[in-house]
Amino acid sequence: MKSCTVVTVCGSGVVTSSMIALKIKDQLREKGWDATMYEASPVSLSSVITGKDIDVIVCASPVTEDVGIPKVKGMGMVTGMGEEKVINEIIAVLEEKHKD
Amino acid sequence: MEQAIYRELIVTGVDAKDSEDAIRQVGQLFLKEGFVKDTYIDAVCEREKVFATGLELEGISIAMPHTDIIHVNKPGVTVAKLAHPVEFEHMGEPGRKVQAEMLFMMAITNPEDQIGTIMRVLGVFQNKEALEAFKAAETEDELYEAAAKYIG
Structure with a gap:
């Protein structure tokens, strides 16, 4: 198992981010990644990521701020349509970052 | 399993003129x-x-309005069917409109507990x-039955 750190973002940082966090964690585990999950709103994002080594941000609401961490659109995890695409995009980011 | 569905939070036939009206009417159940x-x-x-x-979603559009936990006393989910669809913007995709037929309004006090x-x-x-x-539920009792079965 490789380790990674993922932040999920939604409007309130409560409901939707929790929804997709658990699904992402489960599906990453199946693909060999042990994910530490954090949840944030666009407002709390910069404080949530401060002092942490975050690999990828998965957004269920648009995040315009550039915090220097790759972002993946996570809506597919909510509707169930396009879940695999979301996971594949997350893994592509993780593999790029952890290639050594 | 924590309870989220209550008979008094189930409603059908909500006649709303727009999304805000729908939220206000359905929110009244919580209040x-x-x-x-x-x-x-x-x-x-x-x-x-x-x-x-x-x-x-597949075969139906809905909305799941909610807000910060400081405004909530007790966790629950209202399930509401609208008399006719009203326009909501799609989550995460500004500018994309959906015609919502149902509302799942959420009252969450602690996302870890719930x-x-x-x-x-x-x-x-x-x-x-x-x-x-x-979708098939026509009466509030039928809607309650579906909500209790799938959400609890």
Whole structure:
């Protein structure tokens, strides 16, 4: 198992981010990644990521701020349509970052 | 399993002129039963403008309005069928409109404690059989039965 750190973002940082966090964690585990999950709103994002080594941000609401961490659109995890695409995009980011 | 569905939070035939009217009418159920503070409805309306919650699912569009935990007293989910669809903006995709036929309005006090509820609601969104059951429900009793079965 490789380790990674993922932040999920939604409007309130409560409901939707929790929804997709658990699904992402489960599906990453199946693909060999042990994910530490954090949840944030666009407002709390910069404080949530401060002092942490975050690999990828998965957004269920648009995040315009550039915090220097790759972002993946996570809506597919909510509707169930396009879940695999979301996971594949997350893994592509993780593999790029952890290639050594 | 924490309870989220209550008969008094189930409603059909909500005749709303727009998304805000729908939120205000359905939010009244929460308010009347003491699930939320009197700041909740305004907070949900404001939040919906900034972070929309419309979702186009398989065969039906819905919205899941909610807001910050400080406006909530007790966790629950209202399940409402609208008399006719109203326009919501799609979550995460500014500018994309959906014609919502149902509202799943959420009152959450602690996402960790209520993760079961949150995940069961998400499960409904992604479960064709469950969505069909909600669509087919015509009376409030039938809607309650579907909500209790799939959300609990």
